[in-house]
Amino acid sequence: MTNSLLENLDGTRISRVLAVMAHPDDIDFGSGGTVRALTDAGVEVSYAIVTNGDAGGFDPSVPRSEIPGIRQAEQRAAGAALGVDDIRFLGYRDGELAVSHELRRDISRVIRQVRPDRMIIQSPDRNWERIYASHPDHLAAGDAAIQAVYPDARNPFAHVSLLQDEGLEAWSVPEVWVMGGPTPNRWIDVTDQFEEKLEAIRAHASQVEDEAAMAERVRMWLTVQAERAGLPEGRLAEAFQVVSTA
Numbered sequence: 001m002t003n004s005l006l007e008n009l010d011g012t013r014i015s016r017v018l019a020v021m022a023h024p025d026d027i028d029f030g031s032g033g034t035v036r037a038l039t040d041a042g043v044e045v046s047y048a049i050v051t052n053g054d055a056g057g058f059d060p061s062v063p064r065s066e067i068p069g070i071r072q073a074e075q076r077a078a079g080a081a082l083g084v085d086d087i088r089f090l091g092y093r094d095g096e097l098a099v100s101h102e103l104r105r106d107i108s109r110v111i112r113q114v115r116p117d118r119m120i121i122q123s124p125d126r127n128w129e130r131i132y133a134s135h136p137d138h139l140a141a142g143d144a145a146i147q148a149v150y151p152d153a154r155n156p157f158a159h160v161s162l163l164q165d166e167g168l169e170a171w172s173v174p175e176v177w178v179m180g181g182p183t184p185n186r187w188i189d190v191t192d193q194f195e196e197k198l199e200a201i202r203a204h205a206s207q208v209e210d211e212a213a214m215a216e217r218v219r220m221w222l223t224v225q226a227e228r229a230g231l232p233e234g235r236l237a238e239a240f241q242v243v244s245t246a
Helices: 026-040 064-081 101-114 136-152 160-164 191-202 211-229
Strands: 016-021 044-051 086-092 118-122 175-179 186-189 237-244
Touching: 016 026, 016 101, 016 136, 026 044, 026 118, 026 175, 026 186, 026 191, 026 237, 044 064, 044 101, 044 136, 064 086, 064 191, 086 101, 101 136, 101 160, 118 136, 136 175, 186 211, 191 211, 211 237
Parallel strands: 016 044, 016 118, 044 086, 118 175
Antiparallel strands: 175 237, 186 237
């Protein structure tokens, strides 16, 4: 396996990455350091956020009708902290996500628009060790995303309206990085990006009650991943399962 974050398994250098996530803040908690490392290296990163996070938050005084706008604004601020400004919201209901033909089509649309060299997605497999990674919406978003990668987005005869009505040619994503799953095989040292990762997470103010406790939890988990990767003491890492789809 290549050691470079900037190369796929076949050795080709990447220039565009698309992350498909269920909720605002998922990418920042799961892969914020990796995203910052990519954008620092000049890689264009785009987000497709499947829901607006409208079931999130902890303050009952905030009208629920305001939550989607709040969470979209927070995700844009978080993206700016990591060098990402192409953020697309697909508008599905938080807490009600299920794999559907429509969701697969909508993710396929973004794939064909962005034409990424790599995708970051959530795991469709439950992680019993870290149950918070396996929110039902995460599982559904991950399953729909990998189905959009294969076979949908690469098949010109799938979701025919994308080509016939929107002029979006088929696109094959050569590699997928799965976050939050039970069987990681790749760890990225994000020690140097940790503060920017925290800045992105803090942008989700409606979701963070105790910043100090949040930062400690994130540091602890990244420390565990660094230890599993065999990195030196004091380093921090994010974990992925890297899958070739070529």
